[in-house]
Amino acid sequence: MGLIERLFREPRWGVHPDDHKRPAADAPLRVLPRPARVHLPLQQHVGGAARPVVLVGQKVLKGQLLAQSQGNISAPIHAPVSGTVTAIGEVTAPHPSGLGLAAITVEADGADRWIETDPVADPFALAPEEIARRTAAAGVVGLGGATFPAAVKFALGRRLSVRTLIVNGGECEPYLSSDDRIMRDCPAQVVDGARIIMHAIGAESALVGIEDNKPEAIAAMTRAAATYPEVKIRPVPARYPMGSDKQLIETLTGKEVPADARAAEVGVLVHNVSTCAAVHRAIRLGQPLVERIVTVNGGAVTRPGNVLAPLGCLVDDLLACCGVKEKPARLLFGGPMMGTLLPHGRVPLVKGASGVLAFTAAETAVPATGPCIRCGSCTRACPMGLLPLEMAAHIRAGDLDGAVGYSLSDCISCGCCAYVCPSHIPLVQYFSHAKGELAARERARLRTEAGRRLAEARLARLERDAKEKAELAARRQAERAAARARAGAAKPAEQTT
Amino acid sequence: MMPGSSERPVAAPYAATANSVRRVMTWVMAALTPATLFGFWLYGWPAVYLWIVTVAAATLGEGFCLRLMRRDAGPTLGDGSAVLTGWLLAVSLPPWAPWWIGAFGGLFSVIVGKQVFGGLGQNLFNPAMVGRVALLISFPVQMTAWVAPLPMFSVSAPGPLTGLMITFHGMQPAFDAVASASLLGFAKTEMARGIDLAQSLLHAPVPSWYGSRPGSLGETASWLIVAGGAAMICLRIISWHIPLAMLLGIAVPAALLHAVDPACYLDAGTHLLSGGAMLGAFFIATDYVTSPNTPRGQLVFGAGCGLLSYVIRTWAGYPEGVAFAVLLMNSLTPVIDSYCRPRIYGRDRRGAALEPEK
Amino acid sequence: MLAVVSLTALGIALGTLLGVAARYLAVEENPLEAELQALLPGSQCGQCGFVGCAQAAAALARGEASPTLCPPGGRAVTEAIAAKLGIRIDLSAVRDDGPLLAVVAEEICTGCCRCSKVCPTDAIIGAAKQIHNIIREACTGCGACLERCPTEAIGLMPMPVTLPHWIWPKPAVA
Structure with missing residues (x-):
């Protein structure tokens, strides 16, 4: 990029970390040797956890439904291998807390026999609702990391009559190249998936945003989309966080998504390239989401590259496939900027994990935190226009409401601020902590309110009971009195007779 | 990281820049080096000794405070902020001032200007300017005793030993044409005597283009200061907002008033090249801690510094006002920061959510 | 002399006005009590030593009870009450194991x-x-x-x- 172009085209926000994408991105796709067993957490998506529909000991085929979705926003889970359900219990969650998560364990039988699928030859003849239904049944969720059920977004896009589909090939996180690989290896699937989604939401055009540090992907996608003028390939400057919905929408369309609003409200919908490919497979082949491409990278990996792996395989299986030079000091799902810290390697691969990073002790060494010198680097880097230093100062002093006043709720946790901080202050952790505390506070408030309602209802009930009892007693008394009166009246009559 | 393990999980991002406080401070010092070396050459050995004393005093002051608070002094001293404070103070002092000026100033800057507030990042006022103003108010005679340049190794320049005597023994220099006033001071005293500028400037100490004239280390080498500042802007250590706004804040009123009455008001060029204008614009006002951190706030801050400097120079009792102006604007930094916030994505300037555009 | 007299007169007049206003415009019911009651959990559990939350709120408004009186409310309620009453309390001493x-x-x-x-x-x-x-x-x-x-x-x-x-x-x- 020339200097002039850089001055005018480069966005003002964000950072430009070393991308470390190659050589992993250039290594041909590998296939993970079938693991002996897989563990499928019931919650791999935003929304309600799936409900198991199989029993321990039951034989299942590859692609068979294991757990069905529950509630409006949820996704089902399917078997990635054929075999036997051996357990329904807790496994370690892919989460820094190391807490447990309910999961179904399937022991592979080695046959990998698919369940009978229902391919569709011409998806454009189907009603959009039918495409949404099939996508939902296939358990497709946002594969870029957000894991929002894709079909729910289709319905939203239709309702708000979205005209533009944005296909997110940004993949701005360093080290990751799974989206790059899918665009290079199966561009036709991505383009076809995008066209199916356009049909499902009624969009007129699709803009595929690809960072300009992936020239091979841009070339492959341009070739694949050549016959479809409604699918436009748009290279975008490589700058983190270009893969964030709001930033990509602004770069491609110039539109800004209002605060607290959804992208669909400005007439666009964003889907990841891997999600498009998954939709293609779900509709054209009738295959549910049971495997994904995952980047295995980091200094501790001997042969970094991309691996096609069944969901539910362990991180250790993936590392064994790519080789480990030394014991990793840190394991992550996702990229280094926003990834999830893993407590150990015995964590199952989930739908939203686009990469497994294994860092050596040397790579994880971080300089000690110093005092804030108010240099303003974080303010310049923040893609949302926030003042991270002020928010962190308020949170540090325990003033969460003060941080909310600086629009903490608009923070997307992209990590730009903490990345550029010369004092290495863990700004994102401050924000995550505050967001968690605020959510806990809100839960406590709701709980207190519910308790108050229950207490009031009980008091009202006790009052009603007491009143009813008093009324009953009064009536009885009245009846008795009446009876006595009748008896009294009868007596003299008796006497007279 | 397992539950029950003592290690607390660390949140993302798991990558960081190579930038650090020490790197920032080192670059600022590097940008200041050419001007300082030029000053050393111009004023000879006493200037070198004063610089050493001031920097050492600032460092000692920091170390002493950290010891007092039972903190590990190593990392804090290692970041170079105390050295930079001493350095900035030293280049704003009269080069032949006695050693105790530098020692008192260095200690005062770091202890009262910085550590009393809680150390790096907590101080409201620029420490170097706190030290300078304290010195100016306490020791006005020594702080305004400027000398004409006597370049090092020139015939009449004091050698290393004589220099020691001047700095540490208060020896009155017995050289010709030594005691002199800076241009701003000269103009002010002549005006006070009722002689207008058209007359007095004929006898004024003529500023040569490369800066050979009486003044502090940071004053005479204006062009080297500008070069250092420009280098810092290119390296993104500082942004252009404060320097530009401050220089305009001085130059615009100076040019206007000079056009109205050249006999009473110095021209813009003299104002920009005199006193601490350049040093203040590029190195003092741009101090991260005490300046606003949004571009709009920085423009307001810089313009305020410039205007106040001009007002103090022109109408107040002191010939030079950059230090006062910077300190006054420092006190307004929190106010500027709370009014000049950047626009948040998806919201208007007042913080209300935007209307969706279809 | 004139100044002293006029200022004294002004002072007396304004003082009287304030005194009258205080008597006539006085708020009958204590609104603080109702606000405090809204902050309390309202489960009438009686752990504070009062019969119910209304009585506890009344005692708080009179200044006869400490903001730390409500164990089920925990730290959050304590903070809210202290903020409402304008009291600064050392919350580090309040034990809160969460709900x-x-x-x-x-x-x-x-x-x-x-x-x-x-x-x-x-x-x-x-x-x-x-x-x-x-x-x-x-x-x-x-x-x-x-x-x-x-x-x-x-x-x-x-x-x-x-x-x-x-x-x-x-x-x-x-």
């Missing part, structure tokens, strides 16, 4: 039904001679049931941390 839940030890419960009668939020279910159970969502952790249980089968437990409720720890201050 608590009552738990029935099923092997000791005799099904006497005494606890379910005192529960202020009707969070205990169970018929006579049947093991009782506690509805987690409704329990406020007030502990009113603990004293009523003849077999000490009820205990208070901190609410278990689950994945969506996990909170990042605040970074250690360097």
Whole structure:
């Protein structure tokens, strides 16, 4: 990029970390040797956890439904291998807390026999609702990391009559190249998936945003989309966080998504390239989401590259496939900027994990935190226009409401601020902590309110009971009195007779 | 990281820049080096000794405070902020001032200007300017005793030993044409005597283009200061907002008033090249801690510094006002920061959510 | 002289006005009491030593009770009350293990039904001679049931941390 172009085209926000994408991105796709067993957490998506529909000991085929979705926003889970359900219990969650998560364990039988699928030859003849239904049944969720059920977004896009589909090939996180690989290896699937989604939401055009540090992907996608003028390939400057919905929408369309609003409200919908490919497979082949491409990278990996792996395989299986030079000091799902810290390697691969990073002790060494010198680097880097230093100062002093006043709720946790901080202050952790505390506070408030309602209802009930009892007693008394009166009246009559 | 393990999980991002406080401070010092070396050459050995004393005093002051608070002094001293404070103070002092000026100033800057507030990042006022103003108010005679340049190794320049005597023994220099006033001071005293500028400037100490004239280390080498500042802007250590706004804040009123009455008001060029204008614009006002951190706030801050400097120079009792102006604007930094916030994505300037555009 | 007289007159006049205003415009009911009552959990559990939350709020408004009086409310309620009353209190001294839940030890419960009668939020279910159970969502952790249980089968437990409720720890201050 020339200097002039850089001055005018480069966005003002964000950072430009070393991308470390190659050589992993250039290594041909590998296939993970079938693991002996897989563990499928019931919650791999935003929304309600799936409900198991199989029993321990039951034989299942590859692609068979294991757990069905529950509630409006949820996704089902399917078997990635054929075999036997051996357990329904807790496994370690892919989460820094190391807490447990309910999961179904399937022991592979080695046959990998698919369940009978229902391919569709011409998806454009189907009603959009039918495409949404099939996508939902296939358990497709946002594969870029957000894991929002894709079909729910289709319905939203239709309702708000979205005209533009944005296909997110940004993949701005360093080290990751799974989206790059899918665009290079199966561009036709991505383009076809995008066209199916356009049909499902009624969009007129699709803009595929690809960072300009992936020239091979841009070339492959341009070739694949050549016959479809409604699918436009748009290279975008490589700058983190270009893969964030709001930033990509602004770069491609110039539109800004209002605060607290959804992208669909400005007439666009964003889907990841891997999600498009998954939709293609779900509709054209009738295959549910049971495997994904995952980047295995980091200094501790001997042969970094991309691996096609069944969901539910362990991180250790993936590392064994790519080789480990030394014991990793840190394991992550996702990229280094926003990834999830893993407590150990015995964590199952989930739908939203686009990469497994294994860092050596040397790579994880971080300089000690110093005092804030108010240099303003974080303010310049923040893609949302926030003042991270002020928010962190308020949170540090325990003033969460003060941080909310600086629009903490608009923070997307992209990590730009903490990345550029010369004092290495863990700004994102401050924000995550505050967001968690605020959510806990809100839960406590709701709980207190519910308790108050229950207490009031009980008091009202006790009052009603007491009143009813008093009324009953009064009536009885009245009846008795009446009876006595009748008896009294009868007596003299008796006497007279 | 397992539950029950003592290690607390660390949140993302798991990558960081190579930038650090020490790197920032080192670059600022590097940008200041050419001007300082030029000053050393111009004023000879006493200037070198004063610089050493001031920097050492600032460092000692920091170390002493950290010891007092039972903190590990190593990392804090290692970041170079105390050295930079001493350095900035030293280049704003009269080069032949006695050693105790530098020692008192260095200690005062770091202890009262910085550590009393809680150390790096907590101080409201620029420490170097706190030290300078304290010195100016306490020791006005020594702080305004400027000398004409006597370049090092020139015939009449004091050698290393004589220099020691001047700095540490208060020896009155017995050289010709030594005691002199800076241009701003000269103009002010002549005006006070009722002689207008058209007359007095004929006898004024003529500023040569490369800066050979009486003044502090940071004053005479204006062009080297500008070069250092420009280098810092290119390296993104500082942004252009404060320097530009401050220089305009001085130059615009100076040019206007000079056009109205050249006999009473110095021209813009003299104002920009005199006193601490350049040093203040590029190195003092741009101090991260005490300046606003949004571009709009920085423009307001810089313009305020410039205007106040001009007002103090022109109408107040002191010939030079950059230090006062910077300190006054420092006190307004929190106010500027709370009014000049950047626009948040998806919201208007007042913080209300935007209307969706279809 | 004139100045002194006029200022004195002004002072007397304004003072009288203020005094009159204070008497005539005085607010009959204490609004603080109602506001404080809104902050309290309202389960009338009686752990504060008062009969119910209304009485506790009245005592707080009169300044006769400490903001720390409400154990089920925990730190959040204490903070809110202190802020409302304009009192600064050292919250580090307030012990807060987070929300608590009552738990029935099923092997000791005799099904006497005494606890379910005192529960202020009707969070205990169970018929006579049947093991009782506690509805987690409704329990406020007030502990009113603990004293009523003849077999000490009820205990208070901190609410278990689950994945969506996990909170990042605040970074250690360097």
